[in-house]
Amino acid sequence: MDTSAYIASGILELYVFGLLTEDENREVHAFAVQHPEIDAEILDIEKAVINLSYAVSPQLSAANYERIREKLIEKHGNDTIPLHPKPNKTAQYLGWAAAVVFMFGFGYQYIKYNEATKEVQSASAQRTKFEQLLAQSEKSNKAKDQALAVLRSTDNTIIKLEGQEASPKAYAEVYMNKTNGEIYVDVAGLPEAPEGKVYQVWALKLDPLTPTSIGIINDKDENGSIFKMDSYNGPQAFGITLEPAGGSKSPTLEQLYTLGKV
Structure with missing residues:
Protein backbone atom coordinates (compact mmCIF):
# COMPACT_ATOMS: atom_id res chain seq x y z
CA MET A 1 0.00 0.00 0.00
CA SER A 153 -64.27 77.41 42.16
CA THR A 154 -66.49 80.01 43.84
CA ASP A 155 -68.57 80.27 40.66
CA ASN A 156 -70.06 76.82 41.16
CA THR A 157 -73.52 76.03 42.41
CA ILE A 158 -73.46 72.66 44.17
CA ILE A 159 -76.52 70.45 43.79
CA LYS A 160 -76.69 67.41 46.04
CA LEU A 161 -78.33 64.30 44.57
CA GLU A 162 -79.86 61.93 47.11
CA GLY A 163 -80.27 58.16 46.82
CA GLN A 164 -83.57 56.84 45.46
CA GLU A 165 -85.50 53.58 45.74
CA ALA A 166 -83.17 51.73 43.31
CA SER A 167 -80.19 52.53 45.56
CA PRO A 168 -81.07 54.35 48.81
CA LYS A 169 -77.44 54.72 49.94
CA ALA A 170 -76.25 56.22 46.67
CA TYR A 171 -75.43 59.92 46.38
CA ALA A 172 -73.79 62.34 43.95
CA GLU A 173 -73.02 66.04 43.54
CA VAL A 174 -73.42 68.29 40.53
CA TYR A 175 -71.22 71.40 40.15
CA MET A 176 -72.83 73.97 37.85
CA ASN A 177 -70.68 76.97 36.92
CA LYS A 178 -72.72 80.16 36.88
CA THR A 179 -70.18 82.01 34.70
CA ASN A 180 -69.44 79.66 31.82
CA GLY A 181 -72.30 77.17 32.17
CA GLU A 182 -70.00 74.15 32.56
CA ILE A 183 -71.43 71.20 34.48
CA TYR A 184 -69.43 68.60 36.40
CA VAL A 185 -70.74 65.62 38.36
CA ASP A 186 -69.04 63.78 41.20
CA VAL A 187 -70.18 60.15 41.21
CA ALA A 188 -67.99 58.91 44.06
CA GLY A 189 -71.14 57.93 45.97
CA LEU A 190 -72.47 55.61 43.28
CA PRO A 191 -71.88 51.85 43.46
CA GLU A 192 -69.85 50.21 40.72
CA ALA A 193 -71.98 49.80 37.60
CA PRO A 194 -72.64 46.14 36.68
CA GLU A 195 -70.99 44.77 33.55
CA GLY A 196 -72.81 45.96 30.44
CA LYS A 197 -74.35 48.93 32.27
CA VAL A 198 -73.46 52.64 32.54
CA TYR A 199 -74.66 55.59 34.55
CA GLN A 200 -76.41 58.31 32.55
CA VAL A 201 -76.84 61.88 33.84
CA TRP A 202 -80.03 63.83 33.07
CA ALA A 203 -80.85 67.53 33.29
CA LEU A 204 -84.55 67.91 34.12
CA LYS A 205 -87.30 70.40 33.52
CA LEU A 206 -90.04 69.68 36.06
CA ASP A 207 -93.20 71.16 34.59
CA PRO A 208 -93.79 69.28 32.47
CA LEU A 209 -91.16 66.67 33.31
CA THR A 210 -88.63 66.82 30.46
CA PRO A 211 -85.37 64.87 30.80
CA THR A 212 -82.34 65.70 28.64
CA SER A 213 -79.22 63.50 28.67
CA ILE A 214 -76.07 65.49 29.38
CA GLY A 215 -73.60 62.61 29.48
CA ILE A 216 -72.70 59.01 30.22
CA ILE A 217 -70.25 57.89 32.93
CA ASN A 218 -67.54 55.62 31.47
CA ASP A 219 -64.34 54.32 33.08
CA LYS A 220 -65.14 55.56 36.57
CA ASP A 221 -62.04 53.99 38.15
CA GLU A 222 -59.70 55.15 35.38
CA ASN A 223 -60.85 58.77 35.23
CA GLY A 224 -61.57 59.28 38.91
CA SER A 225 -65.03 60.26 40.13
CA ILE A 226 -65.56 63.74 38.63
CA PHE A 227 -66.80 63.98 35.04
CA LYS A 228 -67.52 66.94 32.78
CA MET A 229 -71.04 66.87 31.34
CA ASP A 230 -72.64 68.69 28.43
CA SER A 231 -73.77 72.22 29.19
CA TYR A 232 -77.48 72.84 29.73
CA ASN A 233 -79.27 76.11 30.32
CA GLY A 234 -81.78 76.45 33.11
CA PRO A 235 -82.02 72.95 34.59
CA GLN A 236 -84.42 72.57 37.48
CA ALA A 237 -83.10 69.22 38.70
CA PHE A 238 -80.58 66.49 37.93
CA GLY A 239 -80.97 62.74 38.04
CA ILE A 240 -78.72 59.74 37.42
CA THR A 241 -80.02 56.41 36.13
CA LEU A 242 -78.46 53.04 35.39
CA GLU A 243 -78.78 52.27 31.68
CA PRO A 244 -77.54 49.70 29.13
CA ALA A 245 -74.06 50.33 27.68
CA GLY A 246 -74.22 53.24 25.28
CA GLY A 247 -77.04 54.95 27.15
CA SER A 248 -80.76 55.40 26.51
CA LYS A 249 -82.89 58.01 24.75
CA SER A 250 -85.04 58.39 27.85
CA PRO A 251 -84.32 57.54 31.50
CA THR A 252 -85.27 54.17 32.97
CA LEU A 253 -87.15 55.45 36.02
CA GLU A 254 -87.06 52.05 37.73
CA GLN A 255 -83.25 52.45 37.74
CA LEU A 256 -83.19 56.02 39.08
CA TYR A 257 -80.25 56.02 41.52
CA THR A 258 -80.00 59.70 42.55
CA LEU A 259 -82.10 62.85 42.19
CA GLY A 260 -81.70 66.45 43.33
CA LYS A 261 -83.30 69.83 42.68
CA VAL A 262 -81.36 72.93 41.72
Missing part, protein backbone atom coordinates in the same frame (compact mmCIF):
# COMPACT_ATOMS: atom_id res chain seq x y z
CA ASP A 2 1.33 3.46 -0.90
CA THR A 3 0.75 5.19 2.45
CA SER A 4 1.97 8.57 1.12
CA ALA A 5 -0.64 8.57 -1.63
CA TYR A 6 -3.28 7.45 0.85
CA ILE A 7 -2.41 10.29 3.22
CA ALA A 8 -2.38 12.81 0.36
CA SER A 9 -5.83 11.70 -0.82
CA GLY A 10 -7.58 13.73 1.89
CA ILE A 11 -9.49 10.80 3.34
CA LEU A 12 -7.84 11.21 6.74
CA GLU A 13 -9.19 14.76 7.05
CA LEU A 14 -12.68 13.47 6.27
CA TYR A 15 -12.15 10.75 8.86
CA VAL A 16 -11.20 13.29 11.58
CA PHE A 17 -14.19 15.51 10.78
CA GLY A 18 -16.61 12.54 10.83
CA LEU A 19 -17.64 12.85 7.19
CA LEU A 20 -17.05 9.23 6.14
CA THR A 21 -19.48 6.33 6.09
CA GLU A 22 -19.24 3.61 8.73
CA ASP A 23 -17.53 1.26 6.27
CA GLU A 24 -14.99 3.91 5.31
CA ASN A 25 -14.34 4.72 8.98
CA ARG A 26 -13.63 1.04 9.68
CA GLU A 27 -11.28 0.91 6.69
CA VAL A 28 -9.30 3.98 7.85
CA HIS A 29 -9.10 2.60 11.38
CA ALA A 30 -7.80 -0.71 10.07
CA PHE A 31 -5.10 1.01 7.98
CA ALA A 32 -4.12 3.18 10.99
CA VAL A 33 -3.59 0.02 13.06
CA GLN A 34 -1.48 -1.56 10.29
CA HIS A 35 0.51 1.55 9.32
CA PRO A 36 2.00 3.74 12.10
CA GLU A 37 2.55 6.62 9.67
CA ILE A 38 -1.20 6.80 8.96
CA ASP A 39 -1.98 6.69 12.66
CA ALA A 40 0.57 9.46 13.31
CA GLU A 41 -0.97 11.56 10.52
CA ILE A 42 -4.43 11.24 12.09
CA LEU A 43 -3.02 12.42 15.43
CA ASP A 44 -1.34 15.38 13.71
CA ILE A 45 -4.61 16.35 12.06
CA GLU A 46 -6.48 16.22 15.37
CA LYS A 47 -3.80 18.30 17.12
CA ALA A 48 -3.82 20.91 14.37
CA VAL A 49 -7.61 21.26 14.58
CA ILE A 50 -7.41 21.71 18.36
CA ASN A 51 -4.60 24.25 18.05
CA LEU A 52 -6.44 26.26 15.42
CA SER A 53 -9.63 26.15 17.44
CA TYR A 54 -7.87 27.59 20.46
CA ALA A 55 -6.02 30.08 18.30
CA VAL A 56 -9.22 31.78 17.14
CA SER A 57 -11.14 31.28 20.38
CA PRO A 58 -12.41 34.63 21.76
CA GLN A 59 -11.21 33.59 25.20
CA LEU A 60 -7.50 33.46 24.15
CA SER A 61 -5.25 36.51 24.24
CA ALA A 62 -3.21 37.69 21.25
CA ALA A 63 -0.05 36.45 23.00
CA ASN A 64 -1.41 32.89 23.25
CA TYR A 65 -2.43 32.99 19.62
CA GLU A 66 1.07 34.06 18.59
CA ARG A 67 2.68 31.26 20.63
CA ILE A 68 0.46 28.65 18.93
CA ARG A 69 1.25 30.15 15.55
CA GLU A 70 5.00 29.99 16.23
CA LYS A 71 4.73 26.32 17.18
CA LEU A 72 2.93 25.56 13.93
CA ILE A 73 5.58 27.50 12.00
CA GLU A 74 8.34 25.59 13.81
CA LYS A 75 6.61 22.30 12.97
CA HIS A 76 6.50 23.19 9.27
CA GLY A 77 10.00 24.66 9.22
CA ASN A 78 8.92 27.86 7.44
CA ASP A 79 8.56 31.52 8.35
CA THR A 80 4.89 31.38 7.48
CA ILE A 81 2.25 28.69 7.72
CA PRO A 82 1.80 27.10 4.26
CA LEU A 83 -1.28 28.25 2.40
CA HIS A 84 -1.28 25.43 -0.18
CA PRO A 85 -1.55 21.74 0.72
CA LYS A 86 1.42 19.46 0.38
CA PRO A 87 0.86 15.73 0.04
CA ASN A 88 2.94 14.71 3.04
CA LYS A 89 2.44 17.64 5.39
CA THR A 90 -0.29 18.47 7.86
CA ALA A 91 -0.84 21.79 6.03
CA GLN A 92 -3.13 19.92 3.59
CA TYR A 93 -5.88 19.90 6.19
CA LEU A 94 -5.48 23.46 7.50
CA GLY A 95 -8.26 24.58 5.16
CA TRP A 96 -10.61 21.99 6.62
CA ALA A 97 -9.69 23.00 10.14
CA ALA A 98 -10.14 26.68 9.39
CA ALA A 99 -13.57 25.98 7.91
CA VAL A 100 -14.64 24.08 11.02
CA VAL A 101 -13.26 26.80 13.28
CA PHE A 102 -15.09 29.44 11.25
CA MET A 103 -18.30 27.45 11.59
CA PHE A 104 -17.98 27.32 15.39
CA GLY A 105 -16.95 30.97 15.55
CA PHE A 106 -19.94 31.99 13.43
CA GLY A 107 -22.22 29.93 15.66
CA TYR A 108 -20.80 31.65 18.73
CA GLN A 109 -21.36 35.08 17.20
CA TYR A 110 -24.90 34.10 16.15
CA ILE A 111 -25.74 33.08 19.74
CA LYS A 112 -24.33 36.34 21.05
CA TYR A 113 -26.31 38.28 18.44
CA ASN A 114 -29.53 36.54 19.50
CA GLU A 115 -28.80 37.28 23.15
CA ALA A 116 -28.18 40.95 22.35
CA THR A 117 -31.37 41.10 20.28
CA LYS A 118 -33.40 39.66 23.15
CA GLU A 119 -31.87 42.20 25.54
CA VAL A 120 -32.82 45.05 23.19
CA GLN A 121 -36.36 43.71 22.84
CA SER A 122 -36.68 43.35 26.61
CA ALA A 123 -35.42 46.90 27.15
CA SER A 124 -37.87 48.17 24.51
CA ALA A 125 -40.77 46.35 26.20
CA GLN A 126 -39.79 47.79 29.58
CA ARG A 127 -39.57 51.28 28.08
CA THR A 128 -43.01 50.90 26.48
CA LYS A 129 -44.46 49.73 29.80
CA PHE A 130 -42.86 52.67 31.57
CA GLU A 131 -44.24 55.11 28.98
CA GLN A 132 -47.72 53.63 29.45
CA LEU A 133 -47.48 53.96 33.23
CA LEU A 134 -46.23 57.54 32.84
CA ALA A 135 -49.11 58.39 30.50
CA GLN A 136 -51.61 56.88 32.95
CA SER A 137 -50.03 58.82 35.81
CA GLU A 138 -50.18 62.07 33.86
CA LYS A 139 -53.81 61.40 32.96
CA SER A 140 -54.64 60.65 36.59
CA ASN A 141 -52.88 63.81 37.78
CA LYS A 142 -54.72 65.86 35.18
CA ALA A 143 -58.05 64.44 36.36
CA LYS A 144 -57.17 65.26 39.98
CA ASP A 145 -56.17 68.81 39.08
CA GLN A 146 -59.40 69.23 37.19
CA ALA A 147 -61.40 67.91 40.14
CA LEU A 148 -59.67 70.30 42.54
CA ALA A 149 -60.33 73.25 40.24
CA VAL A 150 -64.02 72.34 40.09
CA LEU A 151 -64.32 71.92 43.84
CA ARG A 152 -62.49 75.16 44.65
Whole structure:
Protein backbone atom coordinates (compact mmCIF):
# COMPACT_ATOMS: atom_id res chain seq x y z
CA MET A 1 0.00 0.00 0.00
CA ASP A 2 1.33 3.46 -0.90
CA THR A 3 0.75 5.19 2.45
CA SER A 4 1.97 8.57 1.12
CA ALA A 5 -0.64 8.57 -1.63
CA TYR A 6 -3.28 7.45 0.85
CA ILE A 7 -2.41 10.29 3.22
CA ALA A 8 -2.38 12.81 0.36
CA SER A 9 -5.83 11.70 -0.82
CA GLY A 10 -7.58 13.73 1.89
CA ILE A 11 -9.49 10.80 3.34
CA LEU A 12 -7.84 11.21 6.74
CA GLU A 13 -9.19 14.76 7.05
CA LEU A 14 -12.68 13.47 6.27
CA TYR A 15 -12.15 10.75 8.86
CA VAL A 16 -11.20 13.29 11.58
CA PHE A 17 -14.19 15.51 10.78
CA GLY A 18 -16.61 12.54 10.83
CA LEU A 19 -17.64 12.85 7.19
CA LEU A 20 -17.05 9.23 6.14
CA THR A 21 -19.48 6.33 6.09
CA GLU A 22 -19.24 3.61 8.73
CA ASP A 23 -17.53 1.26 6.27
CA GLU A 24 -14.99 3.91 5.31
CA ASN A 25 -14.34 4.72 8.98
CA ARG A 26 -13.63 1.04 9.68
CA GLU A 27 -11.28 0.91 6.69
CA VAL A 28 -9.30 3.98 7.85
CA HIS A 29 -9.10 2.60 11.38
CA ALA A 30 -7.80 -0.71 10.07
CA PHE A 31 -5.10 1.01 7.98
CA ALA A 32 -4.12 3.18 10.99
CA VAL A 33 -3.59 0.02 13.06
CA GLN A 34 -1.48 -1.56 10.29
CA HIS A 35 0.51 1.55 9.32
CA PRO A 36 2.00 3.74 12.10
CA GLU A 37 2.55 6.62 9.67
CA ILE A 38 -1.20 6.80 8.96
CA ASP A 39 -1.98 6.69 12.66
CA ALA A 40 0.57 9.46 13.31
CA GLU A 41 -0.97 11.56 10.52
CA ILE A 42 -4.43 11.24 12.09
CA LEU A 43 -3.02 12.42 15.43
CA ASP A 44 -1.34 15.38 13.71
CA ILE A 45 -4.61 16.35 12.06
CA GLU A 46 -6.48 16.22 15.37
CA LYS A 47 -3.80 18.30 17.12
CA ALA A 48 -3.82 20.91 14.37
CA VAL A 49 -7.61 21.26 14.58
CA ILE A 50 -7.41 21.71 18.36
CA ASN A 51 -4.60 24.25 18.05
CA LEU A 52 -6.44 26.26 15.42
CA SER A 53 -9.63 26.15 17.44
CA TYR A 54 -7.87 27.59 20.46
CA ALA A 55 -6.02 30.08 18.30
CA VAL A 56 -9.22 31.78 17.14
CA SER A 57 -11.14 31.28 20.38
CA PRO A 58 -12.41 34.63 21.76
CA GLN A 59 -11.21 33.59 25.20
CA LEU A 60 -7.50 33.46 24.15
CA SER A 61 -5.25 36.51 24.24
CA ALA A 62 -3.21 37.69 21.25
CA ALA A 63 -0.05 36.45 23.00
CA ASN A 64 -1.41 32.89 23.25
CA TYR A 65 -2.43 32.99 19.62
CA GLU A 66 1.07 34.06 18.59
CA ARG A 67 2.68 31.26 20.63
CA ILE A 68 0.46 28.65 18.93
CA ARG A 69 1.25 30.15 15.55
CA GLU A 70 5.00 29.99 16.23
CA LYS A 71 4.73 26.32 17.18
CA LEU A 72 2.93 25.56 13.93
CA ILE A 73 5.58 27.50 12.00
CA GLU A 74 8.34 25.59 13.81
CA LYS A 75 6.61 22.30 12.97
CA HIS A 76 6.50 23.19 9.27
CA GLY A 77 10.00 24.66 9.22
CA ASN A 78 8.92 27.86 7.44
CA ASP A 79 8.56 31.52 8.35
CA THR A 80 4.89 31.38 7.48
CA ILE A 81 2.25 28.69 7.72
CA PRO A 82 1.80 27.10 4.26
CA LEU A 83 -1.28 28.25 2.40
CA HIS A 84 -1.28 25.43 -0.18
CA PRO A 85 -1.55 21.74 0.72
CA LYS A 86 1.42 19.46 0.38
CA PRO A 87 0.86 15.73 0.04
CA ASN A 88 2.94 14.71 3.04
CA LYS A 89 2.44 17.64 5.39
CA THR A 90 -0.29 18.47 7.86
CA ALA A 91 -0.84 21.79 6.03
CA GLN A 92 -3.13 19.92 3.59
CA TYR A 93 -5.88 19.90 6.19
CA LEU A 94 -5.48 23.46 7.50
CA GLY A 95 -8.26 24.58 5.16
CA TRP A 96 -10.61 21.99 6.62
CA ALA A 97 -9.69 23.00 10.14
CA ALA A 98 -10.14 26.68 9.39
CA ALA A 99 -13.57 25.98 7.91
CA VAL A 100 -14.64 24.08 11.02
CA VAL A 101 -13.26 26.80 13.28
CA PHE A 102 -15.09 29.44 11.25
CA MET A 103 -18.30 27.45 11.59
CA PHE A 104 -17.98 27.32 15.39
CA GLY A 105 -16.95 30.97 15.55
CA PHE A 106 -19.94 31.99 13.43
CA GLY A 107 -22.22 29.93 15.66
CA TYR A 108 -20.80 31.65 18.73
CA GLN A 109 -21.36 35.08 17.20
CA TYR A 110 -24.90 34.10 16.15
CA ILE A 111 -25.74 33.08 19.74
CA LYS A 112 -24.33 36.34 21.05
CA TYR A 113 -26.31 38.28 18.44
CA ASN A 114 -29.53 36.54 19.50
CA GLU A 115 -28.80 37.28 23.15
CA ALA A 116 -28.18 40.95 22.35
CA THR A 117 -31.37 41.10 20.28
CA LYS A 118 -33.40 39.66 23.15
CA GLU A 119 -31.87 42.20 25.54
CA VAL A 120 -32.82 45.05 23.19
CA GLN A 121 -36.36 43.71 22.84
CA SER A 122 -36.68 43.35 26.61
CA ALA A 123 -35.42 46.90 27.15
CA SER A 124 -37.87 48.17 24.51
CA ALA A 125 -40.77 46.35 26.20
CA GLN A 126 -39.79 47.79 29.58
CA ARG A 127 -39.57 51.28 28.08
CA THR A 128 -43.01 50.90 26.48
CA LYS A 129 -44.46 49.73 29.80
CA PHE A 130 -42.86 52.67 31.57
CA GLU A 131 -44.24 55.11 28.98
CA GLN A 132 -47.72 53.63 29.45
CA LEU A 133 -47.48 53.96 33.23
CA LEU A 134 -46.23 57.54 32.84
CA ALA A 135 -49.11 58.39 30.50
CA GLN A 136 -51.61 56.88 32.95
CA SER A 137 -50.03 58.82 35.81
CA GLU A 138 -50.18 62.07 33.86
CA LYS A 139 -53.81 61.40 32.96
CA SER A 140 -54.64 60.65 36.59
CA ASN A 141 -52.88 63.81 37.78
CA LYS A 142 -54.72 65.86 35.18
CA ALA A 143 -58.05 64.44 36.36
CA LYS A 144 -57.17 65.26 39.98
CA ASP A 145 -56.17 68.81 39.08
CA GLN A 146 -59.40 69.23 37.19
CA ALA A 147 -61.40 67.91 40.14
CA LEU A 148 -59.67 70.30 42.54
CA ALA A 149 -60.33 73.25 40.24
CA VAL A 150 -64.02 72.34 40.09
CA LEU A 151 -64.32 71.92 43.84
CA ARG A 152 -62.49 75.16 44.65
CA SER A 153 -64.27 77.41 42.16
CA THR A 154 -66.49 80.01 43.84
CA ASP A 155 -68.57 80.27 40.66
CA ASN A 156 -70.06 76.82 41.16
CA THR A 157 -73.52 76.03 42.41
CA ILE A 158 -73.46 72.66 44.17
CA ILE A 159 -76.52 70.45 43.79
CA LYS A 160 -76.69 67.41 46.04
CA LEU A 161 -78.33 64.30 44.57
CA GLU A 162 -79.86 61.93 47.11
CA GLY A 163 -80.27 58.16 46.82
CA GLN A 164 -83.57 56.84 45.46
CA GLU A 165 -85.50 53.58 45.74
CA ALA A 166 -83.17 51.73 43.31
CA SER A 167 -80.19 52.53 45.56
CA PRO A 168 -81.07 54.35 48.81
CA LYS A 169 -77.44 54.72 49.94
CA ALA A 170 -76.25 56.22 46.67
CA TYR A 171 -75.43 59.92 46.38
CA ALA A 172 -73.79 62.34 43.95
CA GLU A 173 -73.02 66.04 43.54
CA VAL A 174 -73.42 68.29 40.53
CA TYR A 175 -71.22 71.40 40.15
CA MET A 176 -72.83 73.97 37.85
CA ASN A 177 -70.68 76.97 36.92
CA LYS A 178 -72.72 80.16 36.88
CA THR A 179 -70.18 82.01 34.70
CA ASN A 180 -69.44 79.66 31.82
CA GLY A 181 -72.30 77.17 32.17
CA GLU A 182 -70.00 74.15 32.56
CA ILE A 183 -71.43 71.20 34.48
CA TYR A 184 -69.43 68.60 36.40
CA VAL A 185 -70.74 65.62 38.36
CA ASP A 186 -69.04 63.78 41.20
CA VAL A 187 -70.18 60.15 41.21
CA ALA A 188 -67.99 58.91 44.06
CA GLY A 189 -71.14 57.93 45.97
CA LEU A 190 -72.47 55.61 43.28
CA PRO A 191 -71.88 51.85 43.46
CA GLU A 192 -69.85 50.21 40.72
CA ALA A 193 -71.98 49.80 37.60
CA PRO A 194 -72.64 46.14 36.68
CA GLU A 195 -70.99 44.77 33.55
CA GLY A 196 -72.81 45.96 30.44
CA LYS A 197 -74.35 48.93 32.27
CA VAL A 198 -73.46 52.64 32.54
CA TYR A 199 -74.66 55.59 34.55
CA GLN A 200 -76.41 58.31 32.55
CA VAL A 201 -76.84 61.88 33.84
CA TRP A 202 -80.03 63.83 33.07
CA ALA A 203 -80.85 67.53 33.29
CA LEU A 204 -84.55 67.91 34.12
CA LYS A 205 -87.30 70.40 33.52
CA LEU A 206 -90.04 69.68 36.06
CA ASP A 207 -93.20 71.16 34.59
CA PRO A 208 -93.79 69.28 32.47
CA LEU A 209 -91.16 66.67 33.31
CA THR A 210 -88.63 66.82 30.46
CA PRO A 211 -85.37 64.87 30.80
CA THR A 212 -82.34 65.70 28.64
CA SER A 213 -79.22 63.50 28.67
CA ILE A 214 -76.07 65.49 29.38
CA GLY A 215 -73.60 62.61 29.48
CA ILE A 216 -72.70 59.01 30.22
CA ILE A 217 -70.25 57.89 32.93
CA ASN A 218 -67.54 55.62 31.47
CA ASP A 219 -64.34 54.32 33.08
CA LYS A 220 -65.14 55.56 36.57
CA ASP A 221 -62.04 53.99 38.15
CA GLU A 222 -59.70 55.15 35.38
CA ASN A 223 -60.85 58.77 35.23
CA GLY A 224 -61.57 59.28 38.91
CA SER A 225 -65.03 60.26 40.13
CA ILE A 226 -65.56 63.74 38.63
CA PHE A 227 -66.80 63.98 35.04
CA LYS A 228 -67.52 66.94 32.78
CA MET A 229 -71.04 66.87 31.34
CA ASP A 230 -72.64 68.69 28.43
CA SER A 231 -73.77 72.22 29.19
CA TYR A 232 -77.48 72.84 29.73
CA ASN A 233 -79.27 76.11 30.32
CA GLY A 234 -81.78 76.45 33.11
CA PRO A 235 -82.02 72.95 34.59
CA GLN A 236 -84.42 72.57 37.48
CA ALA A 237 -83.10 69.22 38.70
CA PHE A 238 -80.58 66.49 37.93
CA GLY A 239 -80.97 62.74 38.04
CA ILE A 240 -78.72 59.74 37.42
CA THR A 241 -80.02 56.41 36.13
CA LEU A 242 -78.46 53.04 35.39
CA GLU A 243 -78.78 52.27 31.68
CA PRO A 244 -77.54 49.70 29.13
CA ALA A 245 -74.06 50.33 27.68
CA GLY A 246 -74.22 53.24 25.28
CA GLY A 247 -77.04 54.95 27.15
CA SER A 248 -80.76 55.40 26.51
CA LYS A 249 -82.89 58.01 24.75
CA SER A 250 -85.04 58.39 27.85
CA PRO A 251 -84.32 57.54 31.50
CA THR A 252 -85.27 54.17 32.97
CA LEU A 253 -87.15 55.45 36.02
CA GLU A 254 -87.06 52.05 37.73
CA GLN A 255 -83.25 52.45 37.74
CA LEU A 256 -83.19 56.02 39.08
CA TYR A 257 -80.25 56.02 41.52
CA THR A 258 -80.00 59.70 42.55
CA LEU A 259 -82.10 62.85 42.19
CA GLY A 260 -81.70 66.45 43.33
CA LYS A 261 -83.30 69.83 42.68
CA VAL A 262 -81.36 72.93 41.72
